[in-house]
Amino acid sequence: MTSAFSWLYSDVVKDHFTNPRNVFSPDEDFKADAEGMTGNVKCGDQMLFMLKVEDDVIKDVRWKTYGCASAIASTSMLSDVIKGMTIRDAYNIKPEDIATRLGGLPDNKIHCSVLGDKALRAAIDNYLEKTGRAGAFRNEGAKIVCTCLNISDRDIEEAVKQGARDWEGLQERTKIGTVCGGCRKEAEELLHDYVHIFGD
Numbered sequence: 001m002t003s004a005f006s007w008l009y010s011d012v013v014k015d016h017f018t019n020p021r022n023v024f025s026p027d028e029d030f031k032a033d034a035e036g037m038t039g040n041v042k043c044g045d046q047m048l049f050m051l052k053v054e055d056d057v058i059k060d061v062r063w064k065t066y067g068c069a070s071a072i073a074s075t076s077m078l079s080d081v082i083k084g085m086t087i088r089d090a091y092n093i094k095p096e097d098i099a100t101r102l103g104g105l106p107d108n109k110i111h112c113s114v115l116g117d118k119a120l121r122a123a124i125d126n127y128l129e130k131t132g133r134a135g136a137f138r139n140e141g142a143k144i145v146c147t148c149l150n151i152s153d154r155d156i157e158e159a160v161k162q163g164a165r166d167w168e169g170l171q172e173r174t175k176i177g178t179v180c181g182g183c184r185k186e187a188e189e190l191l192h193d194y195v196h197i198f199g200d
């Protein structure tokens with residue numbers, strides 16, 4: 001193992017990367033109650049998350065990704081942590097909590113750890129839809145970015161999923177930044193991150 005690898009990643013990250021938990025194998029008969037897919041296949045970082053749920057409690061999990069070491073380690077940790085959790089608690093887990101459990105991630109790799117989180121929330125959204133509660137948790141734990149118009153990071157994420165790819169497209173869908181304009185910098189940074197994750 002090179003010294004660069006040792007320097008960048010904690011022992012916990014290395015353990016989860018080399019021995020990832022709950023990875024989906026096409027050979028096993030895993031009957032998921034819900035699935036979520038996210039990522040940008042052109043960047044090679046697509047993620048699939050599968051859940052077994054009983055009475056709104058996550059009983060089992062599988063996932064698969066073409067992501068990097070940070071995405072693999074983060075999702076492996078996430079998949080262990082959410083077993084036995086309610087779908088509501090799992091929906092509100094923050095990528096930073098997972099990064100902390102991993103003993104930290106290099107700064108330029110934090111966005112990779114978001115991939116598992118997004119795929120998990122897509123799977124829970126899929127479960128909510130199947131059980132007649134579409135969008136029930138959407139704004140829980142959301143951060144208000146545009147205080148003038150009460151627009152959150154989740155609204156920006158949703159706008160990107162609906163096709164917004166630039167500032168004009170985001171404004172068309174949300175009207176963000178059309179009052180004082182003070183939210184533009186933060187909103188554009190989020191827009192950039194979400195386009196990277198969900199863009200085609």
Ligand code: FES
Pocket residue numbers: 145146147148149176177178179180181182183184
């Ligand atoms: S904070 Fe968004 S327009 Fe004022």
